[in-house]
Amino acid sequence: MRSTFLGLETARKGLTVSQKGLDVTGQNITNANTEGYTRQRIDVVSVSSNIDARYRTTQAGMSGQGVLVSDVSQIRDQQLDGRYRSELAEQSYYEQTLTILDDLEGVLNEIEGGIKPSLQDLVSSLQDFSMNPNQAVNANIVLSKTKSVIQMFNQYAEELNGLKEQSISDLSVDVNDVNTTLSKIQGLNDSISKAFLDGKQNAVNELMDQRNLLVDHLATFGNIKVTAQTDGQIQIHMHDQLILDGDYRDQLNLLKPTEPLVLEWQSTGQAISLGAGSLKASIERIEGNNPFTQGIAYYQGQLNELASSFATVMNQAFKNTDDQAKALISGSSASSLSIEEAWLKQPSYILKENGSLDNRPILALIEKLEGKMLINEEQSSMSEFVSKFVIALGQDRNFIASRLQTSTSIANDLAQQRDSISAVSLDEEGANLLIYEKAFQASARVMNAMDEVLDTIINRMGLVGR
Amino acid sequence: MRITQKNIQRAYLNNLHRNMKQLATSNERMSSGRRLNRVSDNVSDAQRALTVRDKLQRSEQYLRNIDKLQLDLNGQETSLMQMNEIIVRAQSLLVNAKSDTNGPSERTILAKELDYLGESIVQLMNVQGVDRPVFAGIDGKTPIVLGDGTVSIHGLNVDALVTPEITGQYIDIGLGLQFNGANVKESSVVRSDTSPLEILGSGMDNGTPNNLIRVFQELSKGLKDNDLSNFEALSKKVSSAHDRLLVSLTDLGARNAYLDNTKNRMEIDQLQLTEMQNKLEAVDIESELIQNKSLELTWQVSLQLGSKVLPMSIFDFIR
Numbered sequence: 151m152r153s154t155f156l157g158l159e160t161a162r163k164g165l166t167v168s169q170k171g172l173d174v175t176g177q178n179i180t181n182a183n184t185e186g187y188t189r190q191r192i193d194v195v196s197v198s199s200n201i202d203a204r205y206r207t208t209q210a211g212m213s214g215q216g217v218l219v220s221d222v223s224q225i226r227d228q229q230l231d232g233r234y235r236s237e238l239a240e241q242s243y244y245e246q247t248l249t250i251l252d253d254l255e256g257v258l259n260e261i262e263g264g265i266k267p268s269l270q271d272l273v274s275s276l277q278d279f280s281m282n283p284n285q286a287v288n289a290n291i292v293l294s295k296t297k298s299v300i301q302m303f304n305q306y307a308e309e310l311n312g313l314k315e316q317s318i319s320d321l322s323v324d325v326n327d328v329n330t331t332l333s334k335i336q337g338l339n340d341s342i343s344k345a346f347l348d349g350k351q352n353a354v355n356e357l358m359d360q361r362n363l364l365v366d367h368l369a370t371f372g373n374i375k376v377t378a379q380t381d382g383q384i385q386i387h388m389h390d391q392l393i394l395d396g397d398y399r400d401q402l403n404l405l406k407p408t409e410p411l412v413l414e415w416q417s418t419g420q421a422i423s424l425g426a427g428s429l430k431a432s433i434e435r436i437e438g439n440n441p442f443t444q445g446i447a448y449y450q451g452q453l454n455e456l457a458s459s460f461a462t463v464m465n466q467a468f469k470n471t472d473d474q475a476k477a478l479i480s481g482s483s484a485s486s487l488s489i490e491e492a493w494l495k496q497p498s499y500i501l502k503e504n505g506s507l508d509n510r511p512i513l514a515l516i517e518k519l520e521g522k523m524l525i526n527e528e529q530s531s532m533s534e535f536v537s538k539f540v541i542a543l544g545q546d547r548n549f550i551a552s553r554l555q556t557s558t559s560i561a562n563d564l565a566q567q568r569d570s571i572s573a574v575s576l577d578e579e580g581a582n583l584l585i586y587e588k589a590f591q592a593s594a595r596v597m598n599a600m601d602e603v604l605d606t607i608i609n610r611m612g613l614v615g616r
Numbered sequence: 617m618r619i620t621q622k623n624i625q626r627a628y629l630n631n632l633h634r635n636m637k638q639l640a641t642s643n644e645r646m647s648s649g650r651r652l653n654r655v656s657d658n659v660s661d662a663q664r665a666l667t668v669r670d671k672l673q674r675s676e677q678y679l680r681n682i683d684k685l686q687l688d689l690n691g692q693e694t695s696l697m698q699m700n701e702i703i704v705r706a707q708s709l710l711v712n713a714k715s716d717t718n719g720p721s722e723r724t725i726l727a728k729e730l731d732y733l734g735e736s737i738v739q740l741m742n743v744q745g746v747d748r749p750v751f752a753g754i755d756g757k758t759p760i761v762l763g764d765g766t767v768s769i770h771g772l773n774v775d776a777l778v779t780p781e782i783t784g785q786y787i788d789i790g791l792g793l794q795f796n797g798a799n800v801k802e803s804s805v806v807r808s809d810t811s812p813l814e815i816l817g818s819g820m821d822n823g824t825p826n827n828l829i830r831v832f833q834e835l836s837k838g839l840k841d842n843d844l845s846n847f848e849a850l851s852k853k854v855s856s857a858h859d860r861l862l863v864s865l866t867d868l869g870a871r872n873a874y875l876d877n878t879k880n881r882m883e884i885d886q887l888q889l890t891e892m893q894n895k896l897e898a899v900d901i902e903s904e905l906i907q908n909k910s911l912e913l914t915w916q917v918s919l920q921l922g923s924k925v926l927p928m929s930i931f932d933f934i935r
Binding site for chain 1: 617618619620621622623625626627630652653654655656659662663665666667669670673674677680681684685748752753754755756757785786787788793794795798799800805808929930931934
C-alpha cells in the first residue's frame with residue numbers, strides 16, 4: 151500500500167535531479183573551451199517499485215517513486231580516439247621532418263648567394279687570369295675568389311653542424327617530454343584506479359580528461375596503442391613495446407654523444423624502432439645518410455665530397471719548374487678547407503716563375519672546374535652537383551609538405567569528428583538549462599499538488615457535522 | 617553531425633590561418649620582387665633559373681674575353697699591315713737594285729734603306745702592347761733580339777731550322793673547352809697570338825737564310841759588297857715571307873670576323889636568357905598585386921565573419 155508521504159518524496163527526487171542536471175550543464179558551459187574537456191551527461195533512471203516486498207501488495211500501490219541520477223558519464227568514442235592518435239603520429243612525423251628540411255633549405259640556399267655563384271666568380275677570375283697569365287694582380291684576384299669559395303664551404307659546414315646540434319638538443323627535450331608524460335599518465339592511472347576501487351567512478355571524469363590529453367600528447371612522439379583495463383587504468387604500447395602497465399613504466403634514453411645517435415628503451419637497451427611520430431622523424435633527418443633518407447648527415451657528406459674534389463682540382467692545377475704540383479688548399483672536408491700558407495703569404499705563388507704567358511694550366515683548371523668530373527661516384531660538374539642536391543632537397547621538402555597537408559587534413563577531420571561527439575555545444579547546453587529549469591518548476595508544482603492533497607487529508611477530512 | 621563550439625572555432629581558425637599564410641607568401645613575393653625565394657617555392661622553375669644564371673654569367677665572361685681577344689688581334693693586325701707596306705717597299709727597292717745602271721754609291725744608299733726597313737720590321741715585331749709586347753707569344757718577353765750578326769726570336773737562333781712553336785696562347789670563348797693530354801684542343805678555343813717565327817721564317821736553304829730579317833741583312837751586305845750572286849735567291853725569300861704575311865693577315869681577319877659573329881650570337885642569346893631569367897625569377901607585379909588585393913580582401917572578410925560567427929549562440933536570444 152502506498153505510504154502517505156510517497157508523493158512528496160517523489161517530487162523531492164525530481165527537484166534534486168533537475169538541480170544536478172543544472173549543475174552538470176553549468177560544468178559543461180563553463181568548460182566549453184577547456185582543452186581536453188569531454189562533455190558530461192547525467193544518466194537518469196526512474197525508480198522502480200520494490201517487487202521483492204515481503205508483504206504482498208497491489209502493483210499500483212508502490213508505483214511513482216520518482217527519479218534517480220545513476221551516473222554522470224562522459225560522452226566519448228574510444229575507437230575515434232585510436233584513429234585520431236595514430237593520425238597524430240603520422241602528422242607530427244611529417245611536421246618534424248618538414249621543420250628540419252626547412253632549416254636545411256634555409257642553410258643551403260643557393261638562390262641567394264651560395265657555392266654556385268662563388269664558384270662562378272672564381273672561374274671568371276681565372277678567365278681574366280688566362281688572358282694575362284703573368285700579372286700578379288690577376289693572381290691576387292684568383293686568390294681572393296678562392297678564399298670566397300672556401301669561406302662558403304666553411305660557412306655551410308658550420309651552419310649544418312649548428313643545425314645538427316640544435317636538432318639533437320630539440321630531440322633530447324622531446325625525450326624528456328616523453329618520460330615526463332609517461333610518469334604523469336602513471337600518476338593519473340593510479341588515482342583513477344583508486345577511485346574505481348572505492349566505487350567513485352563518477353568522480354574521475356576530469357582526471358580521465360587530463361589523462362586523455364596526455365595520451366594525445368604522447369601520440370605525437372610515436373605510434374602508440376592504448377588498452378583500457380577493468381580497473382580504470384590504461385596500458386600503453388609504443389610500436390609493440392610495452393611502456394606503461396600499472397606500476398611498470400619504461401624510460402626513453404638518448405645516448406649522447408654517440409655517432410650515430412642512439413635512442414633506446416631502458417628495458418631492452420636496444421635502439422627503438424618506430425613507425426611514425428616526431429622521434430622517428432628527428433632521428434631519420436639528423437642521421438639520414440643515404441639517398442632514400444636525406445638528412446643533415448647526408449648533406450654534410452655531399453658537401454665534404456664536393457669540398458674534397460675542389461681541393462684536389464685546385465692542388466693539381468699549378469706546377470713549379472720541377473713539375474711538382476703546388477699545394478694551394480689544405481684540408482679535405484668542407485669545414486677544414488683553408489688556403490695554404492705559401493699562397494696566402496704570396497698571392498703570385500701561382501704565377502709561372504719565368505714570367506711565361508703559357509696559360510694552359512689556367513685553361514685546364516677552368517675546364518676542370520666547369521667540366522664533368524667524378525664527385526661522390528657520379529659524373530657531374532661541381533656546379534651541377536650543387537644544383538642537384540639543392541633541387542633534390544627542394545623536391546624532398548615539397549613532397550613532405552604535401553604529405554603533411556594530407557595528414558593534417560585527415561587529423562583535422564578526425565579531431566572535428568571527435569569534437570562533434572565530445573565537445574560542448576552551447577546551444578544544446580542552453581536548451582538543457584531551459585529544460586532542467588522547467589523540470590525543476592514542474593517538480594515544485596508536483597510538490598505543491600502533493601502538499602494540497604495532504605492538506606486536504608489532514609485538515610479537511612473527517613469534519614462532517616462539525 | 618553534431619556541431620559544437622570547438623568545431624566552429626577550429627574550422628574558423630584553420631581557414632583564417634590558411635588565408636593569412638597565403639597573404640604572407642604573396643607579401644613576401646611583393647616585397648622581395650622575386651618569385652623564387654627558395655628552391656621549394658617552385659622546384660622546376662628554380663632548376664631552370666639556376667641553369668639560366670650559370671649560362672648568363674658565363675656568356676658575360678665570354679663576351680669580356682672576346683673583347684680582350686679582339687683588342688689583341690687588332691694590335692697584331694695593325695703591326696702586320698705596316699709590315700706589309702714595308703715588304704712592298706722592299707720589293708720595289710729590290711727591283712730597282714737589280715738594275716745594272718746602279719753604281720756602288722747608289723747600291724750603298726739602297727743597302728742603307730734596306731737596313732732601315734729591316735730595323736722597322738724588328739721594331740714592329742717588338743712593339744709594346746698595353747701590358748706586354750704585342751707578339752710576345754707564350755714566353756712573355758720581347759720576341760726579337762738582335763745579336764752580332766745573329767737574329768733570335770723567342771730565344772731561338774733563326775738560322776737553325778725551328779719548327780714553329782705549336783703552343784700558342786689560347787682563349788676560352790665558350791666553344792666547350794677541351795683538352796688533349798696537356799694540350800688544349802685548338803678547335804675548342806681561339807688563338808690569341810701570332811707567331812713572329814711563323815711569319816718571318818727560320819732555317820737555311822743552301823746557305824740562304826729563310827728569315828726575313830736575315831734576308832734583309834744578307835741583301836744589304838751583298839749590295840754594299842757589290843756582290844749580287846745570291847740576289848735572286850734572296851729576293852725569292854722576300855716574296856715567300858710576303859706570302860706568309862698575307863696568309864697571317866687573312867687568318868687574323870678570319871679570326872676577327874669569327875669573333876664578331878660569335879659576339880653577335882652571344883648577345884642575342886644573352887637577351888633571350890635575361891628575358892627568361894625575368895620570367896622565372898621576377899614577380900609579375902601587376903598580377904601579383906591583383907592576387908595580393910584579393911587575398912587581403914578574403915582575409916578581412918574572414919576576420920569580420922569571425923566577429924559574427926564565434927560569439928553567437930542561443931544565449932543571445934533567451935532572456
